[in-house]
Amino acid sequence: TAYPDSNSQFYKDQQMMEEVMERDYDRSLDDNLCMVWEQDSLDETNQPETWVKSNPILDLSPEKHDQLMKSLLSERDTKMANGSLPEFQNKSLNMWLQVKQNKYLDLDDINRAAVDDAPIDIDGRECYVGFDKSNFSDDTSIAFVFPYLDNDKPRYYVKQHSWVPLARAQNNVVLKEKQDGINYRDAEKRGFCDIAKNDYGYIDDGAVFDWLMAYVEAHKLKVKYFCYDKWGLSKMIGWIEQKTDWNTMPVKNVIQNLNEPTADLRKQFDTGTIRYDHDPIIAYSLKNAVLYGNNNGVKIDKEKATTKIDFVDALIDAWYTAMFHFDDISLEKFDAKNPFSGMSNDDINDYFTNDFSF
Incomplete structure (x- = not known):
């Protein structure tokens, strides 16, 4: 059954x-x-x-x-x-469905979005990054959204990397896997996560930052926005703002802010514009996501503490800015007095090197 x-x-x-x-x-x-x-x-x-x-x-x-x-x-x-x-x-008909009344996505939409081969080469591409900091037994997750065109139609390729704490699981990965329902050891072998290796089972912010910097550098990514939960304090935010020239966007974890990206992301899955690798952490998180709503709209939630939706939280943060990519809308405050407003340091250097002549 x-x-x-x-x-x-x-x-x-x-x-x-x-x-x-x-x-x-x-x-x-x-x-x-x-x-x-x-x-x-x-x-x-x-x-x-x-x-x-x-x-x-x-x-x-x-x-x-x-x-x-x-x-x-x-x-x-x-x-x-x-x-x-x-x-x-x-x-009675033995059809696998997300039958919860408050489910976020249909199972068919989740499965349809998974691909065996990456639809694009991410090297050198623009991307939007979402960051969700772990809290107690939660995973720390970074989500990447890569917009691209397929026969002139907007599409989005999504990737993630997570860090798995063991501090609330007696520093035992087997117990953690049973608690969360995810085979973390297999996911780590496939490059989708890192399991805490220190004696205390905690996630080190420095390791997360170093991984992100190395990943962006290795693939020559052009980070349009780094988005994060405004109330999720982390050393990561300070390092990103001080050591990179990325645009950062704090996202308030309230329905008024999350309603539009939550609804738009759901529509993208429903219409088949999202693609992601056969990543067990992504699939598991999407299946666990449920909707919580009131008169102001909806946002993502989970039904019990051990349920993992950390990737979805990170993805919603990234989607807060990524959903405007093809709409020719800039979220930056343009400074009319500054001719380089909205340009990264690399863009400015490129301008003087290749475009500007004395």
């Missing part, structure tokens, strides 16, 4: 077996058996004659068929009437 939570081990096993079957030539896991009964499409919700796909006992006998079908039809009609049809599709 498909569970309401797609972060379950069964869903991971099903995905793994599907990938193995697609690579049938290598004959790996030939001693495993994978049998799944589910509908092929949500459109089949209104095609009861196809429900045997997810309910094989319908074919056991005519009596069994009539009895079960009557029950299924009644449940579907009831759920449809009270607005909870996804619960029926999830439980």
Whole structure:
């Protein structure tokens, strides 16, 4: 049976077996058996004659068929009437969905955005950076948003890197993995995170800063904005402002500020303009994100303390400025008296080197 939570081990096993079957030539896991009964499409919700796909006992006998079908039809009609049809599709048709009423993204949109190969080469590209500082057992995350054009259509490639503290998990990565539901050791091998290595299990701000500087330098990135939670105090902010010429943007963690980037990012996932690597931390965080709202709008939240949405928080911060990239809107305060207002030091140097003549 498909569970309401797609972060379950069964869903991971099903995905793994599907990938193995697609690579049938290598004959790996030939001693495993994978049998799944589910509908092929949500459109089949209104095609009861196809429900045997997810309910094989319908074919056991005519009596069994009539009895079960009557029950299924009644449940579907009831759920449809009270607005909870996804619960029926999830439980009775075995369709993997984000069935929570306050879910942020649909599971299909999350899966569709994941790609095997990077859509662009990030070297030398403009990007927007979001930073979410860890708090107690939370991860520290940096999100990168790379805008690009695909046949003149705006697209966004998203990457992340996280730092995993062990201080609240007895400095034990196995316990931390069980608490969070993420295989951090595998993610670290694949380059998606760093696990705390010191005796106390804390994340060192200096290590995070050094990694970011080295990454930006290695890929020659042009950081348009570095965005961060205004109330998330960190040495990182001071170092960024004093040691780089990046534009920094503090983002207040209140609904009035976060409503627009939260809603716009959701629309981008829904319309298929977002792409990200098969990164387990990204996928897990997106699945865990739920919406909290009031009369002023909505923002991202999580349902329990151990749930990880740190990457999403960092991404929303980056999206606060990235969503304007293709709209020809500058968030900088332009100084009419300064001819170099809005230009980085590199841009100014390039101007005098290549464009200006005496």
